[in-house]
Amino acid sequence: MSEYQFYDFLAIDRPLDKRQQAELRELSTRAEITATSFTNSYEWGDLKADPLAMVEEYFDAHLYFTNWGTRQLVLRLPLRLLDLTTAQQYCWAEPAEAYQSDDHLILNFTSSDEDADDDSIDRDGEGWLADIVGVRDQLAAGDHRALYLAWLFLIQGGEFGDEATEPPVPAGLGRLTGALREFAEFLRIDPDLIAAAAQASAPVTPQAAADPAELAGWVAQLPIEAKDTALVELLCGDGPTVTAELRRRFRADTGKLAENTVTSRTIGQLLDIAESLRS
Structure with missing residues (x-):
């Protein structure tokens, strides 16, 4: 069996300019490079670059897949949309880590x-990656289910103390989006562990599209400084970030963000429930 490696990178918030595309071309002569992507596969050889460094410099999402069992997913978000303190409640060590x-x-x-x-x-x-990357938009909008799933991925191997308690449990773990299901499948998260965690997760129903009249009323009461800042950032090309931030602020101000539940369940209890469900 020959070795197979697949690399996929996406630029979402800002397209790559000509200079950046030229810099990426120096890393690979055969990769498919566009203003929003870098894709390559190898049966012999390897990518002559550090994928994490590429994400930090150019991209917002990266997926790595091999036929010998290694899979990697990297997401980059502006700190204004998801802060390090929140992320590290769930992702604090390999193989699920968050850093700035x-x-x-x-x-x-x-x-x-x-x-x-x-x-x-x-x-x-x-x-x-196209099937999974929707979790990035969900995280930007304040939906932390992907973070909680990543915490399950982190603890499912039993490497951490059974007495440690779980972080806040987001609503909707019993009704995952398609992107979240792909995320869980890609990382091989135990479905019985997800089902165990969902027992303490409040139900959530899909939000209907925002009513234009409600949006207009909310925009009208925003401080002038906030509106001016948003317009300047939009004109500077930060449209996706500004839109995500405003949508999250609207949902928070109008009570549309699903709340997290703080429980006292330990890692050991969750693993036991999952084993019971599996049996």
């Missing part, structure tokens, strides 16, 4: 299973 790079938060998840036969699954990594 300049004015961005980096989430780095790595799933390794040498016994997995990823050479035989139906997909080779291509297109998987």
Whole structure:
């Protein structure tokens, strides 16, 4: 069996300019490079660059897939949309870590299973990032379910003390979006552990589109300084970030953000519930 590696990078908030695309071309002569993406696969050889450094410099999302069981997902968000303190309640160590790079938060998840036969699954990594990347928008909007799933991924191996308690439990774990389901599948998160965690997660129903009249009333009461700042940032090309921040602020001000639940369940109890469900 030959080795297979697949690299996929996406630029979401800002497209890559010609200079950046030229810099990326120096890293690979055969990669497919556009204003929003960098994609390459290898059966012999390797990418001659550090993927984390590429995310920190150029991209907002990265997926790495191999046929020997290693999978990696990296997401970059502006700190104004998701702060380090919040992220590190859930992701504090490998293989699910959060750290700061300049004015961005980096989430780095790595799933390794040498016994997995990823050479035989139906997909080779291509297109998987497009299916998963919606979790980034959800995180930017204040939905922390992906962070909680990452915490489950972190503790499912039993490497942390059974007496440690879980972080705040977001609503909606019993009704995951398609992107969250792909996220869980990619990281091989135990579905029974997700079901165990969902027992303390409040139900959530999909939010209807914001009523234009309600939005207009909310915008009218915003401070002039906030409106001016948003307009300047929009004109400077920060549209996706500004839009996400305003939507999250609107949802928070109007009570549309799903609340988290603080419980006293320990890691050991969750693992026991998951084992009971599995049995």
